[in-house]
Amino acid sequence: MLLEKLSNARGVSGNENEVREILIDAIKDRVTEYRVDTLGNLIALKKAKGARPSTALRTRAPLRVMLAAHMDEVGLLIVHHDSNGHLRFAKVGSIDDRVLLSKVVLIGNDKIPGVIGVKPIHLLKQREREQVIDADSLTIDIGASSKENAQGAVKVGDYATFATEFSKFGDGLVKGKALDDRVGCAVLVEILKRDFPFDLYGVFTVQEEVGARGARVAAHAIAPDVAFVLEGATCDDSPKKKDVSPVTRVGAGPAITVADSSMIADRRLVQLLVATAQEQRIPFQFRVPSVRGGTDAGRIHIARDGIPSAVVSVATRYIHSPVSVLSLREFENVIALMNKALPKLAKGLPDL
Amino acid sequence: MSAKDFLQKLSEATGISGYEHSVRELMVEAFRPYTDEISVTPAGNVIAIKRGTRDPKSKTPAPKVLIEGHMDEIGLMVTDIERGLLRFTQVGGFDVRVLLAQEVIVHGKQPLRGIIGSRPPHVLTDAEREKVIPMPDLFVDVGVPEDKVRDLVSIGDPITLARQMISLKGNLVAGKAFDDRCALVSVVEALKHLATLKHSWDVYAVANVQEEVGLYGAMTSTFKINPDVAIALDVSHADQPNSTEVNAVPLGDGMGLAMGPNIHPLVHKKLIEVANANEIPFKVTAYAGATGTNAWAMQVVQAGIPTGLIDIPLRYMHTSVETLNLNDLERIGRLMALFCAALDEKFFKELRGDQIESEKENPKKGREGGRRRKKAKR
């Protein structure tokens, strides 16, 4: 299963090579051409096919549609060797400090294992137990006997990922690390299997987690007429005392973003997605700005003189932690929704 | 002019973000002897080009390498005139505690000496002494009557710290605005050195405006130049008292060569190669995201720019006694010149991702930072 391979692959922002190689293998026989840009984005072009290729919203023909999913995951960066051989690290992307304790990580190209150890409960004062430990004061123990010993194994600037194995989970769910946004990558690979009556740019972006930097330059280079971002969406559907928004729910269908911190989705594209879902009897839910967080679309829609954009996501529990969870049915439904919605772009978008 | 004299001139020049004109004049003069063309962008950035030596048969234009530092310094700005005293806000980020009892220059119709006043300890209660005085409670006293102040000073006039550069022991100096004018010293040192070397790429030496308020100058000058490689030179925290040793480069030990998402791996590799080949000391520093320098802005200009970052070790950043070692500036200049001279056609192709001949036979999987373009089979 491609999703499994992608989830297990290691690709912290700025070091997405391993994920990119898997994706190149997966798409190379299905697209017209592909390239890797200077930041590391994988940009695949599938030329328009069909009786009457649709024309562009502006003057250019044929229509260019960009689909983006990000390859990178949150992780750690080694920044210093302590005198006792422990490693200090910085967080790449946003990670809750509290999830770091007592986890196993793999460091660098050689996948050196290490543990984020903490003082045993026996040695803690009551007051200490109630305190959150800052990531700055945590270290990774690789079992090195000295600073020099550690320097021989791990360099400053090496990336570390959580050591989590992908697997089936519960009823129709899967768990693994980095499902945000390897699930989007897997969806995009599926969509690239089909032909569409417009030029489709499938973009696997880098550095989303540090500010949507890959998507920004890719959108500038491609200058698409319309863009969709495929994501693993924040989900907060655990039971709560208060009757408030769960952001998204696992099992409630593809999440169509109305707005998030980085973007207010193009109304026409939202309507297109909703109409398609209703027609095809695909369940769907809205992703609304009840929490902070943005996506690649935040940079894409303001690239150049503006690009109408929308986001479709698979609800994903526990994102930005070592282990996340999603529903395979929802994954299939996002593919189905996109495959049915995209051909409708051939008619062009109505005026705003 | 020696590097030290030039640094002193730059340091003592005044120019907060958006008001860099006097520094700009110094930079145009400094670039002139070593470059072929100089222009100033609408935003006020200085762009000086030193053309590379190209094979006359070559039909493609020379690749472009950009090296930059920023001209602006952090400072203050008048927000109100209250009974002849000036209230102010800051442009860029000061620790408000360092402002107390500083001498300043108010750039009104004519430059006015001023003092950021503070009350004598004798009149303060113990409780008062333990509180940091917030910026809205501070004022600048220019020592002239209110009507004269109103005549000479307008809302929005810039204020800079008054400080002359001093020499400390060894090769250390202290002064204001070394962030980031010391980088401009290194850029000029690089151009001087480059005059003795052969280089095939066009070298763009850039002095940017408005770094301290949002990296605005670099964003726009890099858009205009659209270089093939861009290197930012900016100050970073050196070893200093009561401070973390993470990413700290000791003064006099060269520089930091930064790593992380902001940095193109091949540019980083090339910098290390050149430094090693010329026995220039350095330390690898690592940044997990934003580097807080112009490199962060330059990387995502247009379709993306391969970016590198040199950390210049500096103590007491954003104060009026920033301290550095002159040897470091000279070394960084030398590294920049040697780096520019080492850029060749092969490196250009590697960066562009064109397949290299030798690798076509035996393409290596997962080549670090390798960038490729391929026509796929359908």
Added chain:
Amino acid sequence: MIAEAYGPSGHEHIIREVIRDEIKSLADEVRVDALGNLIAHRKAVGATPRKKVMLAAHMDEIGVMVTHIDEKGFLRFASLGGVFANTLVGHRCRFENGIIGAFGQEKKNSSRTETQLDKMFIDIGARDGKNSPINVGDAAGFWREFTDLGDRMIAKTMDDRIGCAVLIETLRQLKKSPHEIFAVFTVQEEVGVRGATTSAFGVQPDVAIAIDVTDTGDTPESNTMAVALGKGPAIKVKDSGMLAHRGVKTALITAAQENKIPYQLEVLTGGSTDAMAMQVSREGVPAGVVSIPTRYVHTPSEMVDFDDAQNAVKLLVAFLGKPIKLD
């Protein structure tokens, strides 16, 4: 009336049509770009050297978006733009379909002094959450009627409909200009100057001016700020997002002085405008701001002085009527 029209960020389709009707006879060409910015182009007349000048006023207002409808029919919401919770209690909002709701706040665990948006809700008078006339994702603006106090005016959305009005009036009074004028009514300023980012890229101006509101320091115990209502439009020196281009600032001051138009100089320590985005477009654009002093910005009752608005129009007409020197 443009002050009362519906138009939270990202939902400017109604206010856009209102403004389009006002300006279509005042421009040579009017278009709407991909994000929804309304761009009116007025061709240059006569002398050279001419410049391409972009003038920007934003159409959007701050507002709220529904994130959840609970079992009892109360609406939870998130802000669109800088909405301060303490300004909402007791106020009302209005949705696109005309439905009006009252803002309420949780009683438990919340005090009146520390109101937070996530402890608030909108009550549209529903008996329960079934068949709500509002959907998750619907947006609302504040709802207050425009009030004329004589010299001064109050409205829910002077930020930045007063700027839109000044820009429309400038187009009306500017008989001819040596410059190519692009009057842009931008979208999504309140959520991060997004409309100005894309429209500036599209227009590629030589000079850019934003017309927006600014804070004042003339109310009881207010923060130090040397801007007051009724003392003329403010020419921006600095705000928290940008430093006005020295040349543009000076040219505006010169235009005011030559035409004896009252003006104030503005240093704003919180907030910014579309000029922040325009100045960094492409290779950089010299940018400045003409501000309308406004009390109670980002509340449902923003107050401006009518003379300040009229003088802002005079200032822009004077500035645009002559060649612009930037040094």
